[in-house]
Amino acid sequence: MPDVSSRPHREDVSIRQRIAENPGPALGWLAGALLLFALEAGAVVHFVTGLFGSPVELPTLLSRELIPNNGYQTPSGAWQETFLGLPAAYAWALRVVLVYAYSFVWMYWLWRGYLVFRENYRYADWTPRDDMIDRLRGHRWGQFGAIIVFAFVVMALFAPALGPTTVERTISNPYSHSIEYYNDQGQLENITVGSANLDSRSQGTPQQNVGPMQYDQFGRFHPFGTLPSGKDMFTFMASGARISLFIGLSAIIVSGLIAAAFALLTAYYKGLVDLGVVIVGDSIMSLPRLLFVILLTVVLSGTWIAEIYSGAVILALIFAGTGWPFLWRSVRGPAMQVSEQEWIDAAKSFGQKPRVTMRKHMAPYILGYLLVYASMSLGGIVIAVAGLSFLGLGINPPTPEWGRAVDIGQSYVTTASWHISFIPGVMIVLVVTAFNALGDGIRDAIDPQSETGEGEGNEAAAATGGGA
């Protein structure tokens, strides 16, 4: 007893008091965070004011205005109007590097914030979360996933700043914007982007092709080459990342939530509740999914909800609505299994609420399965959205979408314009794999019994057994 009540214990002091006692590290970290934020504050102000009317323009570090890459090359080879007169490719690359560096610094700073808290302000020397982080630190496969996912998310977040040009200039409104270039006669000429695009098309022949990392004849740099319509593909991809990420994640999150909720309810209450969900779920699963999705897309195409975000919201909802039974089926078994554990009875015996019992005592056990299945289904959704775009459904053109690029490039795969299908295809594979790897890593990290490396046995095997 004496060592139990040896006080004042550190935990007896609130976090606010603990910071007040030793403000140094906290203030240092906060200053760094504010500085980082200030660099991009303009973009946030732009976004927020944009919600309420015309956006306010403020200079920001990573904007294309500060580091422009749209310029032209004089016959002597010098560059005009680009950042510091650098070649367009370097100016663009500099911006990309800065964007990613900025994001990495933010990540690092958040991590440092956690360390500062852990070293200076946390009352416990050790908590279970430390182990979770340690397990994730030793999980190479999960880290691989995390890095790719991070790159993908940054691409989606900073899409307007990352592209060599903007969606507005080259895709949605090319004839309202113009560029300057030196023509064959050595004169500076003004041409609309739309007309320029006609000469930078990738049509499969060596004469009509702008491949990856090439300039077109107007001095525009195309990191991923151009589309058959002559539009810049990197801009297309960066912007498409946003919509793919949005649809994929929101569909999988919504269906994952539905699946988890139903799995917990059916496992906890069993009986009629279970029967009801089984009937509903099986009915949905028995429908041919793609056809049903197509039907819904067509039926709902005239409604107001189909207009939001070029149809992305409705697509996400449709995929969530038709996809949850698959996820639910795969976690129902584990949920049933965990509902038979004695700790559920124990919770009941001291009067724990069913809701809390499900969340605390059952949900953590199905989360691992859910993460694995969800990350696998995510790829399916990205691919299905691409399939819909191919059929002329889904995301309304001209809003960029990765799947559409794959489909557009299909007939050029064996030609000089192979990049049109190949690059988006590889990126889809990479992103889907990365989400899968990250899911694996998180699952292993949250399971205190898994040791890094060897914990992939049971659950992963069980999970792939049913669904792959």
Added chain:
Amino acid sequence: MSEQIQQESVSVATGETLVEVNQLRTYYGEGGIIESNPVKAVDGVDFEIKRGETLGLVGESGCGKTTLGRTLIQLEDATSGEVLFDGTDVTELSGTELKDWRRNSQMVFQDPESSLNDRMTVGEIIREPLDVHDWPTIGVVVDADVATTIEGNGVADARTTEGVRSDVTVTVRGGSVTDVETRDEMQLERDDVEVELRGDDPTTVRVKVTRSRDQIRRARVRELLDTVGLRPEHYYRYPHQFSGGQRQRVGIARALALEPEFVVLDEPVSALDVSVQAQILNLLEDLQDEFGLTYLFIAHDLSVVRHICDRVAVMYLGNVMELGETEELFANPKNPYTHALLSAIPEPDPTADRERVTLRGTPPSPRDPPTGCPFTTRCPMKIRPDKYQNMDADTWVAIEVFREVLRERERAEKSLTEQAKELLGMETRFSDIDEIKRELFGDIDLSREVEEHVDRAAEHVADNDEQGARRVLREEFGSICDDERPDDYVVSDTGRVSHCHRHMDEYTEPDEFVPYTER
């Protein structure tokens, strides 16, 4: 005043009834859509548990002892009957009342591997009951020379609020606070409590606790860890980092967190190593002394029961067959079932000459228990009709087995194909009655009378009329054991009860009766 408080916190008055169970029935799988033939896990049980005692509950696997324990703490809904806890029928409680009552009765589970959530730390596990009940509500007692009212956040008058103990005692004399005492279990010290007096007649005693609930709970968990023999640093460990015995200690700490009066111990040591069992049993005994707990100890290890229990109830097929003081019951079992059960305890002395009663077959299905005494199908002391008193043991056993076989056959479900085959007069797996007869009675010389009845029964079976066959045998060989449920007979001065027809005056008492097989 202060004497009364002291008495309350030191020990509970023993002897009065804490739990009373009347005609309790718990059936599983009732109200099926097609056919309702529930499993009668607990089938009409009466007993009471006194405050501060340990009642043992023993029986074979599947006899319903765990279900009974679970029903007592309302983990299963009783089908009928009542469980009176301090006079309140808890089977009728629901909602908040049920939740409040749950503080009083906790359970320690059998399997320490399964009863602790592996994803939570030991500290979180033990803390959970405290969080659920928003513990603590600090009970305040004011000892004053004027009229007072109590005020404050998370504070209640211990004298008027049920289930709240006197955690803080404030003494007021002559308009000022002269003394403040705190109870150890509440993790409060004198400095943590601020007391303020306001106004007079009635004086408002304002009690303010300066420690946060979180802090009090954490300290309480650390103290509980210490109480059950673990170290306070184990707060942040996970259950899988502990051995079975340590895990069971965590389970015990969780059960004790809310300071319950009644704890159901469901085979708390049967999953543990023998070396650890004794430690846990001693811990349980110490805790009982320290906190005045009342235990229901469910076990199938009879020597453990003999060691720890004050009284023992012996269960068979959902019924309590015998209930009485442990030593007396072990030394001189009255009920035939207890007799058989106790004779199965291994004797450490290999030269000891002991009769062992080996029971025939397995217990009947609890879906379809015998109509008379539950033990009738296996009882070695079953009452026989007078004319068969002197029948030789082999013949009697053969007849009993024959009846058992018919019982099982009648219960067995016949598939559609088998029903069709029966209608067409074809061979089914049920049609080999002659073979059964040959096997059972082949080596035995049956008297003409017996043979006649056996043959008649066999004919019924050949006509697919198992019911008829059983009726024939019952009329001829049956007795009161097959027809009527025995009453509970008081069989000793200490109030031991036994559930057997042989306690009726006209029959030989079971403990005086020599089983037919022994003659």
